[in-house]
Amino acid sequence: MIDPSSPASPVRAGSCPLPQESxxxxxxxxxxxxxLSRDLVEDVFLPAFGxxxxxxxxxxxxxxxxxxxxxxxxxxxxxxxxxxxxxxIGELAVHGTINDLAMCGAxxxxxxxxxxxxxxxxxxxxxxxxxxxxxxxxxxxxxxxxGDTKVVERGRGDGCYITTAGIGEVDPQLSIGPERAQPGDxxxxxxxxxxxxxxxxxxxxxxxxxxxLQSDTAPLHxxxxxxxxxxxxxxxxxxxxxxxxxxxxxxxxxxxxCSIWVDEQALPVDAHVRAACEMLGLDPLLVxxxxxxxxxxxxxxxxxxxxAMHRHPLGGGAVRVGDVAAGRxxxxxxxxxxxxxxxxxxxxxEQLPRIC
Amino acid sequence: MIDPSSPASPVRAGSCPLPQESxxxxxxxxxxxxxLSRDLVEDVFLPAFGxxxxxxxxxxxxxxxxxxxxxxxxxxxxxxxxxxxxxxIGELAVHGTINDLAMCGAxxxxxxxxxxxxxxxxxxxxxxxxxxxxxxxxxxxxxxxxGDTKVVERGRGDGCYITTAGIGEVDPQLSIGPERAQPGDxxxxxxxxxxxxxxxxxxxxxxxxxxxLQSDTAPLHxxxxxxxxxxxxxxxxxxxxxxxxxxxxxxxxxxxxCSIWVDEQALPVDAHVRAACEMLGLDPLLVxxxxxxxxxxxxxxxxxxxxAMHRHPLGGGAVRVGDVAAGRxxxxxxxxxxxxxxxxxxxxxEQLPRIC
Numbered sequence: 001m002i003d004p005s006s007p008a009s010p011v012r013a014g015s016c017p018l019p020q021e022s023x024x025x026x027x028x029x030x031x032x033x034x035x036l037s038r039d040l041v042e043d044v045f046l047p048a049f050g051x052x053x054x055x056x057x058x059x060x061x062x063x064x065x066x067x068x069x070x071x072x073x074x075x076x077x078x079x080x081x082x083x084x085x086x087x088x089i090g091e092l093a094v095h096g097t098i099n100d101l102a103m104c105g106a107x108x109x110x111x112x113x114x115x116x117x118x119x120x121x122x123x124x125x126x127x128x129x130x131x132x133x134x135x136x137x138x139x140x141x142x143x144x145x146x147g148d149t150k151v152v153e154r155g156r157g158d159g160c161y162i163t164t165a166g167i168g169e170v171d172p173q174l175s176i177g178p179e180r181a182q183p184g185d186x187x188x189x190x191x192x193x194x195x196x197x198x199x200x201x202x203x204x205x206x207x208x209x210x211x212x213l214q215s216d217t218a219p220l221h222x223x224x225x226x227x228x229x230x231x232x233x234x235x236x237x238x239x240x241x242x243x244x245x246x247x248x249x250x251x252x253x254x255x256x257x258c259s260i261w262v263d264e265q266a267l268p269v270d271a272h273v274r275a276a277c278e279m280l281g282l283d284p285l286l287v288x289x290x291x292x293x294x295x296x297x298x299x300x301x302x303x304x305x306x307x308a309m310h311r312h313p314l315g316g317g318a319v320r321v322g323d324v325a326a327g328r329x330x331x332x333x334x335x336x337x338x339x340x341x342x343x344x345x346x347x348x349x350e351q352l353p354r355i356c
Numbered sequence: 357m358i359d360p361s362s363p364a365s366p367v368r369a370g371s372c373p374l375p376q377e378s379x380x381x382x383x384x385x386x387x388x389x390x391x392l393s394r395d396l397v398e399d400v401f402l403p404a405f406g407x408x409x410x411x412x413x414x415x416x417x418x419x420x421x422x423x424x425x426x427x428x429x430x431x432x433x434x435x436x437x438x439x440x441x442x443x444x445i446g447e448l449a450v451h452g453t454i455n456d457l458a459m460c461g462a463x464x465x466x467x468x469x470x471x472x473x474x475x476x477x478x479x480x481x482x483x484x485x486x487x488x489x490x491x492x493x494x495x496x497x498x499x500x501x502x503g504d505t506k507v508v509e510r511g512r513g514d515g516c517y518i519t520t521a522g523i524g525e526v527d528p529q530l531s532i533g534p535e536r537a538q539p540g541d542x543x544x545x546x547x548x549x550x551x552x553x554x555x556x557x558x559x560x561x562x563x564x565x566x567x568x569l570q571s572d573t574a575p576l577h578x579x580x581x582x583x584x585x586x587x588x589x590x591x592x593x594x595x596x597x598x599x600x601x602x603x604x605x606x607x608x609x610x611x612x613x614c615s616i617w618v619d620e621q622a623l624p625v626d627a628h629v630r631a632a633c634e635m636l637g638l639d640p641l642l643v644x645x646x647x648x649x650x651x652x653x654x655x656x657x658x659x660x661x662x663x664a665m666h667r668h669p670l671g672g673g674a675v676r677v678g679d680v681a682a683g684r685x686x687x688x689x690x691x692x693x694x695x696x697x698x699x700x701x702x703x704x705x706e707q708l709p710r711i712c
Binding site: 028029031032033034035036037038056058059060061062063064065066067068069070071072073074075076077078099100101103104106110112113114115116145146147148149150151152153155156157158161163165166167168170177178238239241242243247288346347348353354 | 389429459
């Protein structure tokens with residue numbers, strides 16, 4: 001059920017009076033760097049995100065010297081609606097950046113968060129987003145240590161956009177990258193595909209699947225740590241976000257100049273996701289995930305890695321779906337149940353805009 | 357002169373055909389994580405920003421181990437128009453984050469950049485922004501090593517928003533922060549105030565001052581390095597962006613529980629900026645700067661710091677404008693030419709929305 005007064009439709013409903021008259025909505029002055037900006041930081045951001053580094057409110061966060069090499073990444077989040085079954089833009093903004101760090105084998109250490117808010121966004125909605133972000137960061141053990149907020153006029157945004165950046169520490173002994181896939185390697189996916197994208201679509205389209213479809217948004221650094229403990233030779237890790245598993249597999253095939261053969265029947269897709277995809281004419285392989293990864297590991301280690309994944313809460317559905325091969329460099333090929341195969345092309349663009 | 361076909365009004369003019377039919381404008385698919393996203397990266401971002409780290413296009417950039425503590429910061433940029441006399445959103449996005457790092461005495465090392473583009477933005481406009489960003493990063497010696505791009509529908513953005521994050525290395529012997537100001541300390545500003553804000557306003561309002569007003573956008577890390585070479589005991593550094601010098605001075609007074617006395621006549625303001633401010637009823641002390649800093653230094657070192665600033669291209673106009681005092685904790689007081697004084701309050705919000 002979609003309630004028009006729900007946080008999913010925060011802005012369009014009404015108008016917001018002058019900031020002097022009301023503290024209920026975001027006003028342009030909240031982005032002005034003056035007293036209202038400070039109020040927003042002190043009333044909304046610090047109570048949720050607060051930690052000794054952020055609380056100093058310096059121009060930059062000063063952090064202890066990390067050990068070894070750094071991983072550094074950024075992601076912008078523009079998902080619409082802001083809230084969906086299983087998550088919100090807040091969880092995505094935390095998990096997405098943590099996952100980018102985890103995919104190069106880094107231990108995520110610190111996050112920054114920058115908000116572009118639309119004038120008229122109810123403060124209550126912002127608080128909900130910020131609280132979910134804070135909970136996600138706390139659960140993942142990665143503090144938000146720096147931030148910024150800007151406000152744009154009504155009709156120049158869509159409630160709330162969030163950009164996070166993250167710093168991680170890279171284990172010097174690891175060497176993970178899409179170019180490292182080799183013929184014979186095993187291809188593993190960590191669980192059912194397409195849940196995030198279809199959960200967001202279910203809200204947008206008012207599908208009956210809404211109650212059963214849930215985003216898979218989750219921080220994958222714990223799962224990656226378990227995999228790396230089982231096998232230091234993991235060759236490739238990629239989270240299958242925009243463009244879905246199809247984009248990731250194609251990227252690996254191209255970077256490694258190998259082909260990737262995937263058994264279509266082995267690909268895990270939940271029944272509700274498959275049904276929703278069929279109804280909307282979408283391919284679950286092209287739908288975004290926010291808590292699933294594709295791994296390429298040496299064949300001798302595949303069982304050990306799968307075993308480690310199965311013992312982790314986020315890897316219970318992990319399966320080996322295919323292999324890397326020489327020849328047909330750069331192509332991804334799906335083996336069909338009929339003994340034939342077809343090329344899985346790189347998608348032109350996400351089938352579903354603003355999915356993350 | 358404002359030309360309606362200029363890059364300052366990139367989106368509203370016309371419509372953009374389907375991406376298959378044209379490569380001239382940003383389409384939703386450019387943000388989809390598929391082939392068009394990759395084309396955008398390869399055709400626009402890599403040629404401009406390219407460096408060995410970014411070129412790897414990993415989920416995260418892997419960087420060498422830094423020496424000592426880290427500084428980490430982020431800033432969102434939503435300036436309107438995108439281009440203005442003396443700069444663009446591209447320079448602001450690079451300089452703003454570099455300056456935040458420099459203000460805690462850090463040596464800026466790496467930047468990330470995330471773009472939220474509005475459907476219909478001409479690719480030529482994006483290229484111009486990206487080229488200016490790349491030039492600013494190159495001139496400052498701070499590479500852009502990670503990035504992301506999202507696209508939102510027409511009417512859900514305003515051409516281009518950019519969020520940058522930055523990592524710097526902090527000299528372990530420095531201790532700089534607004535709480536460190538002490539009674540007797542000298543207050544220095546690095547040059548004329550209000551130029552950035554009035555340059556942007558001149559374009560918005562079509563003022564005749566347009567030809568003479570220029571944004572002061574500049575990276576301040578070189579100036580800070582020169583100041584720190586002259587005096588390791590610099591107590592506070594703050595760039596006077598949103599909220600202008602008034603916001604920064606109030607923040608320092610509050611954090612240090614001192615008062616700050618400023619000689620109104622000593623405050624440097626260019627004649628054209630003063631005239632434009634008078635015409636629009638604005639106070640130059642409250643107008644944003646993008647290349648000016650406020651420094652608090654021990655009184656014995658003030659002359660030496662000023663001397664070092666005057667020898668740097670960005671500190672030629674540096675002047676001592678006042679002193680820190682005990683009593684009236686948290687207040688900023690302006691000494692007027694008439695021998696009286698008045699309180700300079702913290703601004704409620706920026707007088708000029710979307711100035712950075």
